[in-house]
Amino acid sequence: MRTPFYVTTPIYYVNDRPHIGHAYTTIAADLLTRFHRLSGREAFFLTGTDEHGSKVAEAAQAAGLSEQEFCDRTIEYFKTAWKNLSIEYDGFIRTTSERHKKAVWKILDAMRSAKTPDGKDVVYTGFYEGLYCTGCEKFLTEKDLVNGLCPDHNRKPELVKEKNYFFRLSAFLPAIKKKIESNELLILPEERRREVLGLIEQDIGDFSLSREKVKWGIPLSFDKTQLAYVWVDALTNYISAIGYADDDKSFSKWWKNGEAVHLMAKDILKFHCLYWPAMLMAAGVKTPDKIFIHGFFTVDGEKMSKSLGKKIDPNDLVAEFGPDVTRYLLLTQFPFGTDGDIQVNRFVRQYNSDLANDLGNLVSRVAKLVETNCGGKLPESFKNIAGQKELIEQAEALPSIVYKHLEQFSLDKAIAEIINLVKAGNKFFNDSAPWKLAKEGKIKELGGILNTCCEVIRIVSILLYPVLPNKARELRRVLGLDDSTLNIKNAENFFALKPGTKIELEKALFPRLDTMKSDAVIAEPKAVHNESGNNLLDFSEFAKMKLKVAQVLKAEKVEGADKLLKLEIDLGDEKRQIVAGVAEFYTPEQITGKKIIVVVNLKPARIRGINSNGMLLAAKKGKLLALVTPDGDLPPGADVS
Ligand code: MSP
Numbered sequence: 001m002r003t004p005f006y007v008t009t010p011i012y013y014v015n016d017r018p019h020i021g022h023a024y025t026t027i028a029a030d031l032l033t034r035f036h037r038l039s040g041r042e043a044f045f046l047t048g049t050d051e052h053g054s055k056v057a058e059a060a061q062a063a064g065l066s067e068q069e070f071c072d073r074t075i076e077y078f079k080t081a082w083k084n085l086s087i088e089y090d091g092f093i094r095t096t097s098e099r100h101k102k103a104v105w106k107i108l109d110a111m112r113s114a115k116t117p118d119g120k121d122v123v124y125t126g127f128y129e130g131l132y133c134t135g136c137e138k139f140l141t142e143k144d145l146v147n148g149l150c151p152d153h154n155r156k157p158e159l160v161k162e163k164n165y166f167f168r169l170s171a172f173l174p175a176i177k178k179k180i181e182s183n184e185l186l187i188l189p190e191e192r193r194r195e196v197l198g199l200i201e202q203d204i205g206d207f208s209l210s211r212e213k214v215k216w217g218i219p220l221s222f223d224k225t226q227l228a229y230v231w232v233d234a235l236t237n238y239i240s241a242i243g244y245a246d247d248d249k250s251f252s253k254w255w256k257n258g259e260a261v262h263l264m265a266k267d268i269l270k271f272h273c274l275y276w277p278a279m280l281m282a283a284g285v286k287t288p289d290k291i292f293i294h295g296f297f298t299v300d301g302e303k304m305s306k307s308l309g310k311k312i313d314p315n316d317l318v319a320e321f322g323p324d325v326t327r328y329l330l331l332t333q334f335p336f337g338t339d340g341d342i343q344v345n346r347f348v349r350q351y352n353s354d355l356a357n358d359l360g361n362l363v364s365r366v367a368k369l370v371e372t373n374c375g376g377k378l379p380e381s382f383k384n385i386a387g388q389k390e391l392i393e394q395a396e397a398l399p400s401i402v403y404k405h406l407e408q409f410s411l412d413k414a415i416a417e418i419i420n421l422v423k424a425g426n427k428f429f430n431d432s433a434p435w436k437l438a439k440e441g442k443i444k445e446l447g448g449i450l451n452t453c454c455e456v457i458r459i460v461s462i463l464l465y466p467v468l469p470n471k472a473r474e475l476r477r478v479l480g481l482d483d484s485t486l487n488i489k490n491a492e493n494f495f496a497l498k499p500g501t502k503i504e505l506e507k508a509l510f511p512r513l514d515t516m517k518s519d520a521v522i523a524e525p526k527a528v529h530n531e532s533g534n535n536l537l538d539f540s541e542f543a544k545m546k547l548k549v550a551q552v553l554k555a556e557k558v559e560g561a562d563k564l565l566k567l568e569i570d571l572g573d574e575k576r577q578i579v580a581g582v583a584e585f586y587t588p589e590q591i592t593g594k595k596i597i598v599v600v601n602l603k604p605a606r607i608r609g610i611n612s613n614g615m616l617l618a619a620k621k622g623k624l625l626a627l628v629t630p631d632g633d634l635p636p637g638a639d640v641s
Contacts, residue, residue, distance in 0.1 A: 004042040004258035007032050010268060011048040011093060011237050014074040015059035018081040020330060020342065021304055023314040025263050025294065027327045028336060028411055030087045032261075034466035035406055039488040044254050046241050047082070048093035049075045053230035054134045057216040062543035067216045071096055081314050086323040086469050093241035095218075095233055103240030104233055105221040110283035111209075112222055116171035122282045128164040128208050131157035137230045139208070147604055147613050148574055154601050155546070156574060164208040165226060172278035173200050176287075179277065185287050187273055188409060189337040192266065192293040196273040207231075207275060235276045238262065239285065260288040265296045292409045295339040312344065324468035325351055325510075328415070331467065336411040348513050358422045359460070360510030365429060366453045367478060367505035373438050373446060378479075378501045382448025391428045391452065392494045395421055395459050399491045402463055418463045425456035454479060454503065455494050462491040471509060478505050546601040547617070547640035548572075549630050555588035561608050565591065569598065569614070572637015576600075579612035585625045597628045597640050 009025045012018065026047055033045040051071040060070035075094060082089065093100060114122040130139040135153030139160075149156055177200050179185040180193060187193040210226035211217070217227035236244075238260070243250035254260070262272055277287040299310040317326040329347050332354070334340030370376060398421055405414035429449065437446040458479055465472035465486060476486065480501040490496060550569040558564035563581045565588060578598065582591065597617040604613045617628040630638070 005036040006254040006258040011050040031466040046091040052217040100240040103245040133157040162212040324471040355510040379447025549638040579607040
């Protein structure tokens with residue numbers, strides 16, 4: 001009996017809509033689950049949503065909803081996207097569920113009563129003073145900041161001073177190191193494993209287990225004045241969802257006796273590879289078996305994150321290509337495990353090449369010849385055709401090659417090997433030119449070629465099923481097959497189709513595409529049009545913009561640029577430099593001392609070689625320009641909303 005396979009994705013923050021970054025991990029987990037099931041293994045696939053923390057509370061407030069209402073509403077975006085992508089998870093865990101809360105309490109209690117290997121309390125109280133970025137939901141150090149801002153969220157972290165409970169992470173690091181080095185905790189790819197081992201060598205300190213001033217979260221089981229730190233809450237999802245607190249049988253099956261595999265990108269490696277194993281060890285629970293960290297991708301060279309950059313909504317890709325092709329395209333852009341750039345304008349070309357030309361053509365050419373020469377029924381097999389032996393060998397070897405690649409999480413390589421068989425099938429078809437044999441009356445040989453090609457298609461329909469679940473089933477229907485033979489065992493042997501079976505292709509499976517409107521797919525940000533044609537923003541889009549009152553402290557002309565002034569501004573708790581195109585309207589003396597309104601969460605820019613960290617607002621008509629200023633005596637730093 002093989003151990004059950006348990007695979008998870010990160011639980012996604014609900015303060016945003018799903019984008020293709022989230023889809024990438026989730027499709028990968030779906031693929032692995034389907035593949036392991038095909039190979040006869042029991043599998044459980046968990047995904048879900050991370051619903052607590054200041055970030056979600058802020059988004060709920062901006063949307064004018066209670067936190068719970070906001071979460072109930074936004075999780076639907078994830079569920080819908082996963083449905084549209086034909087993702088079939090077995091569990092969807094929400095951190096606001098009662099089941100999850102019970103598990104968080106259970107692990108907190110277990111950690112609270114635990115001792116470190118050298119006999120100290122795992123959990124201790126202390127005071128924390130540090131810079132907290134709500135965007136990352138983590139503490140940052142001065143070193144992490146760029147121009148005083150969190151580089152990932154372009155926002156100033158808050159200075160937090162409060163009583164916290166701490167988790168003595170440092171005491172567990174030597175044991176975690178051992179587990180990683182012995183591969184008891186297998187971290188892949190190797191480069192990420194080295195990164196984690198490198199982190200252990202640095203003094204990463206303990207972490208705070210709770211927060212005092214945050215309002216949306218799970219109260220600690222042993223001190224209701226504190227809420228569990230969102231990461232402690234979130235990581236526990238991996239066991240709460242399978243019964244850690246309420247279903248021993250299920251928990252033993254999937255966690256204790258199963259193979260637990262976490263998938264994610266490198267942004268959250270430290271939490272998963274260090275905090276999580278340490279929490280589990282403290283609580284006396286087995287650590288995960290494998291953690292695979294895939295690459296982070298950009299879109300047209302730009303970072304894609306919740307707060308910044310371009311985003312692609314997976315639903316838009318599904319509308320353009322359908323679920324199967326979207327899954328295929330996302331997984332084949334670059335190796336699973338390395339960073340890469342998604343260029344949607346390449347999708348059509350790749351679709352046409354791999355799916356329309358290679359697979360689609362093979363199926364339609366074979367089906368057509370079967371129809372015209374064999375009465376639409378699968379002909380008998382016939383051996384000793386040139387190139388046939390090699391093709392059969394390649395096909396029969398393929399399942400174990402695919403299996404090996406998937407064991408290593410080389411999803412893209414596994415797919416490429418399957419497409420190679422399709423290409424080999426096409427080559428065999430072309431080289432043996434069955435259409436000529438028809439004219440020459442060599443019907444047996446002709447039948448043998450078509451039979452061989454149908455076998456190739458059958459094997460491909462099994463192996464590609466985890467990537468293209470719907471199309472694979474359509475493919476199988478062409479061959480008169482249902483799900484009863486949809487398993488890896490059936491892919492291991494050639495000549496499994498019954499001669500005489502009806503072969504029928506109603507319409508092309510992968511019709512060629514000309515172009516797509518990639519502009520419609522990349523959102524930056526998405527505009528909705530009202531009747532008069534104006535762009536309308538969602539409120540949540542507007543709410544992302546942070547405006548503040550600032551006072552100009554100093555101003556000077558930018559050399560060689562007639563229109564620019566370099567300003568030093570006071571934002572109450574920080575000073576910044578911005579470059580503004582107002583020099584034709586204001587002299588440095590006129591603008592100094594003025595109160596202005598500034599957009600404070602823009603990406604820093606370099607204008608004429610000078611850093612500009614914000615943008616002032618001005619009203620303009622024709623040749624007139626005036627600064628937008630607060631009507632009243634507000635201090636610098638006041639929020640504008
Ligand atoms: N809520 C935390 C995770 C808690 S898990 C206990 C979180 N959520 S998230 O919504 O920000 O999701 C991060 C994950 O989304 C990444 O680890 C990755 O799986 C996926 N991706 C998000 N953006 C991505 C890219 N640009 N590229 C690839 N994957 C990306 O962190």
